[in-house]
Amino acid sequence: MSIWDDLRALALIAFWDVRKLRRYTFFLAMRFSWFLLQVLVFGLLVANMVSVGNLDYYKFYVVGAFMAVLFSMSMVKGHDVVEEFEDGLIDYQLSLPVKRRVLAIGRAVGGGLSAFLHSLPMLIVVLAVLGIESLPAALALAFASFVFASSLAGVAMSVALVLRSSDRLDILMGVSDSLLVRVSTIFYPIAAVSAVAAYYYLAKVNPLSHMVDALRLIAIPEVVQGSTVSSAQAMIAFLTGFAVAAILSSLVLLDKKIEGGYGR
Amino acid sequence: MGAAVRVRGLVKKFGNFTAVNGLTFDIEEGEIFGLLGPNGSGKSTTLLIIATVYKPTAGDVEVYGHSVTKRPDEVRKLVGIAFQDPKALWVDNPYELLVWHAMVVGYGLLDARRAVREIMEELEIWEHRGKLFSELSGGTRKKVEIAKLFLQKPKVSIFDEPTAQLDVTTKHRVWEMIRALKDEGRTVIVATNDMTEAERLSDRVGIIYKGSLRALGSPAELKDRIPAGDVLELRVDGALGEHVISALARALGTEKLNVSNGTLKAYVNRGEEKAAIAIETLSRLGVRVRSISIKEPTLDDVFFYFTGAQLGEGK
Numbered sequence: 310m311s312i313w314d315d316l317r318a319l320a321l322i323a324f325w326d327v328r329k330l331r332r333y334t335f336f337l338a339m340r341f342s343w344f345l346l347q348v349l350v351f352g353l354l355v356a357n358m359v360s361v362g363n364l365d366y367y368k369f370y371v372v373g374a375f376m377a378v379l380f381s382m383s384m385v386k387g388h389d390v391v392e393e394f395e396d397g398l399i400d401y402q403l404s405l406p407v408k409r410r411v412l413a414i415g416r417a418v419g420g421g422l423s424a425f426l427h428s429l430p431m432l433i434v435v436l437a438v439l440g441i442e443s444l445p446a447a448l449a450l451a452f453a454s455f456v457f458a459s460s461l462a463g464v465a466m467s468v469a470l471v472l473r474s475s476d477r478l479d480i481l482m483g484v485s486d487s488l489l490v491r492v493s494t495i496f497y498p499i500a501a502v503s504a505v506a507a508y509y510y511l512a513k514v515n516p517l518s519h520m521v522d523a524l525r526l527i528a529i530p531e532v533v534q535g536s537t538v539s540s541a542q543a544m545i546a547f548l549t550g551f552a553v554a555a556i557l558s559s560l561v562l563l564d565k566k567i568e569g570g571y572g573r
Numbered sequence: 574m575g576a577a578v579r580v581r582g583l584v585k586k587f588g589n590f591t592a593v594n595g596l597t598f599d600i601e602e603g604e605i606f607g608l609l610g611p612n613g614s615g616k617s618t619t620l621l622i623i624a625t626v627y628k629p630t631a632g633d634v635e636v637y638g639h640s641v642t643k644r645p646d647e648v649r650k651l652v653g654i655a656f657q658d659p660k661a662l663w664v665d666n667p668y669e670l671l672v673w674h675a676m677v678v679g680y681g682l683l684d685a686r687r688a689v690r691e692i693m694e695e696l697e698i699w700e701h702r703g704k705l706f707s708e709l710s711g712g713t714r715k716k717v718e719i720a721k722l723f724l725q726k727p728k729v730s731i732f733d734e735p736t737a738q739l740d741v742t743t744k745h746r747v748w749e750m751i752r753a754l755k756d757e758g759r760t761v762i763v764a765t766n767d768m769t770e771a772e773r774l775s776d777r778v779g780i781i782y783k784g785s786l787r788a789l790g791s792p793a794e795l796k797d798r799i800p801a802g803d804v805l806e807l808r809v810d811g812a813l814g815e816h817v818i819s820a821l822a823r824a825l826g827t828e829k830l831n832v833s834n835g836t837l838k839a840y841v842n843r844g845e846e847k848a849a850i851a852i853e854t855l856s857r858l859g860v861r862v863r864s865i866s867i868k869e870p871t872l873d874d875v876f877f878y879f880t881g882a883q884l885g886e887g888k
Contacts, residue, residue: 321677328673332664393662401660404624405677406649406727568628 322415376521386420387465413563421459493517577602577760582632594784607775615784616764653727659718668702782880803844
């Protein structure tokens with residue numbers, strides 16, 4: 310099989326997740342309504358109550374709220390995988406004439422693409438609220454969101470393949486959502502949490518802190534210049550490492566460990 | 574022609590449960606091989622290992638020389654499987670799912686659309702193309718599942734209970750389509766617990782029971798292997814007690830007796846002679862015989878002879 314055959318297979322596998330968009334119509338409508346409420350009502354109220362130096366907390370908060378949605382949408386891909394395991398669809402995919410590593414990357418990219426597409430209406434709201442008119446900035450935000458979503462979806466899918474249980478996954482996702490989102494710079498600037506050492510260091514190593522601050526550097530550099538979790542170069546290096554680790558773990562898992570047979 | 578599939582010492586365990594226990598057999602290139610056994614006998618597990626969905630606990634399977642443990646990517650290029658339970662999301666529609674499948678197995682978009690239409694028309698499911706999978710009947714779902722394999726046409730096609738839930742007319746059409754795969758030189762493996770299906774389709778049959786292979790050969794060879802060549806079938810009034818069955822076994826000189834739904838089957842030599850002995854023995858024991866017949870053994874009888882069980886028997 311040539312590299313082109315592999316790329317073609319990868320695109321088709323990625324399309325598996327994208328074509329399922331319509332199953333989420335109600336879920337997406339709810340998420341979008343909640344996001345509008347969060348940004349246009351709650352965000353404005355909070356911004357009036359919180360003061361962090363000269364930081365425009367509302368703009369800071371809006372990007373954070375988007376990152377929280379992107380994280381949540383990507384994690385939903387784990388639930389998709391467990392559901393597919395229960396329905397025997399993972400068995401079906403494992404039987405297809407596709408290399409396992411192509412299947413792993415394809416599902417991660419497809420999951421990321423689908424999470425990104427689910428979050429796109431919210432991204433458009435963010436662009437409008439922040440007044441971003443620059444096309445390169447908008448495209449850079451979209452691309453970064455897609456890459457982050459793919460990494461997170463890859464992790465969520467790998468965890469789901471190991472757990473093979475919607476109950477266990479629910480618990481883990483609840484805990485990870487509570488911990489990872491809260492112990493990060495999604496809603497609180499790194500300077501504001503430095504008073505609590507444990508919180509500060511956990512936020513520093515949390516991939517979500519790096520992801521959200523990278524998005525802020527693209528979207529609102531004038532607001533967050535000098536107050537991100539790390540320098541731009543360090544964030545890029547951290548996130549690249551995270552993405553590579555996420556993909557490699559998915560590859561090893563799917564290639565060496567995973568087999569079909571839900572409940573066996 | 575050589576072996577398309579070589580199964581060697583295959584073992585598959587799920588925790589403490591041994592689903593497949595040391596299977597060894599070959600499937601010849603270009604044959605239709607029937608894997609016969611009741612639910613839970615290890616048929617599907619064996620097929621899923623051949624299709625690289627499961628990994629063997631011990632032993633190996635080679636498909637055209639490629640090991641499922643060492644070169645699974647190569648094996649998947651040669652093998653396709655239509656699962657026992659149709660695989661689709663409830664939001665899938667059959668047409669889109671089949672086009673996607675066709676493209677994954679190598680078709681271009683236009684060819685995929687054309688081929689999917691042809692196969693859906695052949696299986697008479699074209700009018701259901703736009704429905705959600707959740708809206709389809711069990712039979713239609715099954716047709717969508719087997720359509721995947723007729724589109725794919727791999728060198729080794731695996732059908733796991735292909736005609737379960739299908740009406741008689743469709744069943745015959747599917748059998749014809751499976752035979753057409755063989756006529757094209759492809760190897761076909763059919764797992765079934767339907768004796769008629771196994772007998773009508775298979776060049777050779779492997780009888781699998783409790784994870785072990787109990788017999789292997791063509792349907793005719795397997796029937797010939799029953800040493801007592803006749804099957805005495807008796808219908809009696811009332812239930813048959815253990816003492817009656819024991820007495821009858823002694824009188825007929827066979828231990829191979831099977832009682833099911835008021836019918837007693839005995840595997841005997843010289844059927845006519847033993848029929849008279851059976852009637853006399855039962856009369857002496859006060860059992861009224863409603864009917865008696867002497868038959869050639871069927872695959873059902875072969876299955877009972879080699880396993881001591883009946884096909885309806887589950888896990």
